Amino acid sequence: MLSQNFLADRGAVARVVRAARPGPEDLVLEVGAGNGQLTRALAARCGRVLAYEVDPHLVRALAADCAPLGNVTCRGEDFLGVRPPDAPFAVVGNIPWALTARVVDWCLSAPALTSATLLTQLEYARKRSGDYGRWSRLTVLTWPGHHWRLSGRVPRSAFRPVPGVDAGILRLERRSVPLLPAAALPAWRRLVELGFGGVGGSLHGSLRGGYPRRRLDAAFRATRLDPATPVGYVWPEQWLTLFRLLHAPPRVPADQG
Structure with a gap:
């Protein structure tokens, strides 16, 4: 049994x-x-x-x-x-x-x-x-x-x-409609694995090993996340916002478009 x-x-x-x-x-x-x-x-x-x-x-x-x-x-x-x-x-x-x-x-x-x-x-x-x-x-x-x-x-x-x-x-x-396209899932998995890697004592600290500091700081400000937040206290929706901000294509200045 x-x-x-x-x-x-x-x-x-x-x-x-x-x-x-x-x-x-x-x-x-x-x-x-x-x-x-x-x-x-x-x-x-x-x-x-x-x-x-x-x-x-x-x-x-x-x-x-x-x-x-x-x-x-x-x-x-x-x-x-x-x-x-x-x-x-x-x-x-x-x-x-x-x-x-x-x-x-x-x-x-x-x-x-x-x-x-x-x-x-x-x-x-x-x-x-x-x-x-x-x-x-x-x-x-x-x-x-x-x-x-x-x-x-x-x-x-x-x-x-x-x-x-x-x-x-x-x-x-x-989900009948996934929150991310299939092509984005490998990058999503890398982000999550890095974030839960335990390096740096916080999600921000762990992600510093894979993203430029300035871009990471801007993404945390836009998500209204304290950089000291432990990884387990970050909601899935906040993870998604961070992912979209960190993986968005760089903006092209208007005079170069």
């Missing part, structure tokens, strides 16, 4: 489904279907559910239980080894918390993914969504193409067995 804690509270199941917002035509891939509490609730709202569960005993019981529903396919496979569908799809799951980073990476790399709604440790969900007032490297790095949100909290008492910490409903949405 990969140390998975199963949802045992109907109210918590309903909160996860509301956060996922499945539509009647949607294809949903469920990670770690377990005993089917979430599977059945998703099946009532969406067009088709592919439920993944690696425990052979659980998947057999799940398949028998969901057979009358008609729109659930149970697969006894490792979700992380599955090739993403080519058609648009969403991911929903009460995932094994030890696999959170790998499941998130899978979702981020799937071109046709529209959203992922995942039950994770509350601390992880808060960290990725900026709920602590700080922003992580992964969140900033993927911000042009994905939006991260904390969509709710689930107390540990809603699970069996009861885990040691509460859970968060992490909502990851692929």
Whole structure:
């Protein structure tokens, strides 16, 4: 069971489904279907559910239980080894918390993914969504193409067995229109990696290694960012403004145009 804690509270199941917002035509891939509490609730709202569960005993019981529903396919496979569908799809799951980073990476790399709604440790969900007032490297790095949100909290008492910490409903949405063109993404990644490199004690200090001081100072003034601001306290939107200012083509004087 990969140390998975199963949802045992109907109210918590309903909160996860509301956060996922499945539509009647949607294809949903469920990670770690377990005993089917979430599977059945998703099946009532969406067009088709592919439920993944690696425990052979659980998947057999799940398949028998969901057979009358008609729109659930149970697969006894490792979700992380599955090739993403080519058609648009969403991911929903009460995932094994030890696999959170790998499941998130899978979702981020799937071109046709529209959203992922995942039950994770509350601390992880808060960290990725900026709920602590700080922003992580992964969140900033993927911000042009994905939006991260904390969509709710689930107390540990809603699970069996009861885990040691509460859970968060992490909502990851692929933007229909990216905030940067694909051609700009390599430069964006270099900026973010440099900024989170930890050189200089602040974002400004780290970026001095890659940009002219005068241009960097002007970009920080235009963004209304204190040069002493630690990297984690810079909002993704501020990163985008800095990027656009630092990578804008130089102005050509009017008499030379």
